[in-house]
Amino acid sequence: MPLVKTLPLDDVILTEDESTAVYRYDSGVVSFADLQIARGERGLKTGAVTISSSFLSPSPSHLSLDIVVVFVIIIMAGSSTSYYFVIIGTKDNPLYEAEFGSFKQGGDGIAKFREEQRHMNQFIAHSSLDCIEDQQWASKEMYLKTVDKFNNTWVSCFLTGGNIKFLLVHDTRSDEPIRQFFTDVYDLYCKTLMNPFYEVNMAIRSQTFDQKIKAAAKKYL
C-alpha cells in the first residue's frame, strides 16, 4: 500500500500547462511529471503522482520513501476560474470594480480569490496599464485581447472612446467570451454616460449597473 503524503501548499508549484508540479525543499527540487490533476470541490486542485524513490535525487529527508509513494498535492486553493473586472478612468482611478466567478462548468458565480490575491488583482490591473499604453497604438481594434500576464493570471483590455479602459483579470484564456462580455459592458457604460447626473471619470455606484454587469458576466463568462 503506497504511502500518502500531503505536501505544504506553499512549496509546490504547478507549471503552466499543469503537466508537472515542482516541489522544492531545503536542498533541492523534485519535479513530478505525469501529474494527474483533479479539480475538487471549492476549486481545490488535487494532484496525485506516483513516483519511485530513485526518481528523487537527493532525496528530501522528510520524505523518506518506500519504493512507491503517492503524493497528494493541494495546489492553489481557489484557482477555479474567477474574474476581477475593473473600469479604469483617465487618471488611473477605478470607476467600478467587481469580482465574480464562472457560471460555466457548474460554477456558482462567486469569486474564489484568496485574501492575498484580492489586492494582487488590483496591483496587476494597475500595472498592466503600462502595457496598455504601449499596445493601444498598435492595434486598430478597441478590444486589445490579453495585454499582460502575471504568473498565472492574464489581463484583457477593452478601450473606450474616452480613454476609459475596461480590464478583466482572469486565469483562463478565452478571448471570444470576454469580447462579448466587454461589448455588453460597453453598451451599459454608454447608457451610464447618457445619465445627465453622471460625469466622465466619476465612480459608478448604480445598483442597476452592477446587476447588469453581473448578468452579462453570467451570460458570457
Next chain:
Amino acid sequence: MALPLEIPPRARSAMSTSKASPMYNLRSSIASTGSTTSLTSLFAGTGASLPRDIVDDIKSVIHHAFVPHIAVHVSDDVDEVVREKGLPDFYQLIRPYGEKVQGRITARDSQGSSVPFEDFAVRFVRLSDVVQKSERKGSASGNSFRNGEYGGTNAGIPEAINSEELPLADELLDLHLSHAEELIDTNLATETESHTGQAFYLLYLRKILSGFPVTPHETWAHPVACLIAISSRNTTPIDTLRQLYKSGSEVNVPGYVNKEYLRYYVLVHDEDKDDIVKSAALFEQMKRHFGLHCHLIRLRSTTCIVSDEDSVPVAKSQWLPASEELADLHAHQEEDIESDASSRFIHGSDEAAIKTMVREMVAQSVIPFMERNIASWNDQILSRRKGIGGRVLSFSRRFLGSTGTRSTSSSATASNFDSATNSYDPMTPEAQMRKLADWSFMLRDWKLAYDVYNTIRTDFNNDKAWLHVAGAQEMTIISLLLTGQPITPKIRADTIDVYLDAACYSYVTRFRAIYAALRCLLVTVELLRLAGGSSAELAAKWAIKALDLNIRPTVGRALISQRVGDCYAVRQGAGSGGWGGRRRKAAMWHVLAAETWIRLGKFAQARHCIDVAMPKYVSTEFVLIRRFVEQMRLDSGYVNLLDLKIDTGVGGTGEEVVEVENGDEEEALDEDDDGEAEKPRFDGKRRSILIPQTPNGDAPGVMTMDESPGADGPL
C-alpha cells in the same frame, strides 16, 4: 532640537568603534563593492539612461567573474615561510592580489590589434580545490536519479553544476543585511544607498559568480596556468619542483580538464633569513631547467605588526566564495575582537613584490600563452571547421552517422561526445573550440567568442550534448550582449529569447542545474538592463523567470524581485506623460519585494522599496492597494520622512540638501526627535501592528515576533 547638520558625536564615536560588532566587518565587504557605495539610487536619478558609474560597475562585476583561473601548487616550505608571517598559507597571501592586476595589461585580439585593460584580473585557486570541486560530482552522481527516460543521457551528470554556493549566498546576504539593519536601528549607520540600494544586489551577484564549479560543459574553472612555488629554504629545490610538477599532473582532476596548462615556477626568497646571492644562483638554475616562466619573489618571513614602518593591511579578497566568507565570519564570531584576523598586516615591500609577481606572470606568461593558444586553435580548428573542408567533413560525418543509425549502431559513435561522462575529451576539436571561445572571452574578445560559441553550438546540438548546448547558448547571448552591437527587436526575439529559453529548459529540466540557470539568467538580465529601452523590459521578463527558480522567500528572492522593479524602472517613457514607460510595473514589483523583505524581517530594505514605490500609490483610489501598502508601511516601521521634514521646520532646506547627499537624512531626523518619535517607531508601531495579524494565521510577518518578546500588543 538639534539641527540635523552634522553627525552627532555619539554616533561618530560609535562608528569608529564599530569593530565592536564582533562577528562582522561589514564595511570591508560592503566597501568591496567599490564605487557602488557612493552610487545614487537608480530611481533617484530619473534620467533616461543609467549613470555611467553603474554601468561600469555592473560590467566590471561581469568582466571579473569570467577570468582565467590559476591553480596554486606550492611546497610545504613555502607555506611555512608565509605562516611565519602570520598568514595561513601562500595561496591566501596572493589571492587578493589577483583580483586587480597592477597597471595596464594589453592583449591582442583576433584581428591582431592590442587592447589595453586597466582592470584585468585572474583568480587563484588551490589545485586541490579543482579536484575537490569536481569530485563532488563523483560522489553525488552515484545517487543521481536514474529514470528510464533520463537514464541514458544523465548518467554521470555532474552534481557539481549545482553549486552549493546558492543557499550559502543567501545565508551570507542574510547576515550582511541583518547587520545593516542592526546598524540602522542603532543609528550607527544611516539608511543610505550602501545599505539598502543595489549594493546588496551587486554583492549577491558577485557571490553567485564567485564560485564557479568545475564542470565538463565549460572551462571557466579549469586552470589556465598553475603556479608552482618553492622557497629558498628547500634543500633540494630542483627536485622538489619536478616533484611538484609531477604531483600536480598526477592530481586526480577529471578527464575533461585539460592538463596541458602553463606551469609557472616561483622561487620564494626569505628576505630575513636566507642569502640572496644563493637564491639568485638557484633562480638562474631554475631558469635553465624550466625556461622563462620563472619568477623570484622576495618576501620577509617576520610577522608584521601595525606599528612597523611600512606595514600595510592584508588586502581582502572581494571574490571570496560565499562558503568561505561564511566560514570566515563564523570564525570571527568566536574569536576575540582584539585578535581580529581581518586586521592582519604585511610589509609594504612584500605587497609590492607580490603585485609585481602577479603582474609579470599575467602580462608576460599567462596572456601570451593564452594568445598563442587562441591563435593556433583559431587557425587549426576553427578555420578548418568553418572552411569548405570542414563543411564537407561535418557533412560526411553526419551522413555517415545517419547511415550508422540505419544500420542500428548509434550515431553517437561518429561523434566525439562521451555520453557516459557527458563530456568531450579535452583533445577533441569540440572541447578545444569551447576552450578557444572561453579563453577569448576571458581576454574580452567578445566578437571572436560570439563567433565560436555560435559555431560550436550546432556541433554540440548534432551530438545531442545538451549540457554543452545550453552552455554555448548561454555564452552566445552573453558575448553578443557584450559586443555592444545594437539589440534590434529581431535579435531579441530570434536569438536572446529563444536561446535563453532553451538554455534554461536544459539546465532546469534536463539537469536540474538551478545554479547554472540562475547564473545564466542573472548575467543576461544585467546586460539587457544596461542596454535599456525595450531590452530592459526583456530583462524584467527574464528576471521574473529567475524568480521561478527559487520559490522560497529567501534573501535572494527578495533581491531578485527588487531587481525586477529596477529593470522596469530603467525603461523610461517618452514625453511628459512617460508614454511607454513601466513605472507602474516597477512600483508593483518594488511593493512585492517589500512584502518579501518584511517576511524576512529586513525592515530597512522593505522601507527602501516602499519609498521607491510610494509615489505611484500615494494617491491611488484602489482601496485594496492602498490598504496593503499602508499595512506594509506600518509593518516595516516606516516613518514618513516628508512629514517629519515639515515638522522640523523649513529653516534648513539648504542644509537638508546637504544631508541627503551625505545620506545622513534618516539619522539626522531620528536624532531630531529622539524623545518622542523613536519610541513609537520601533515599539509602538512596528510590533503592535504585527500582532493583530496573528489571528489570521497566514500572516508571515509574524515570524519576526519571536525576536521581540517585549511586545505585548497594547492594541
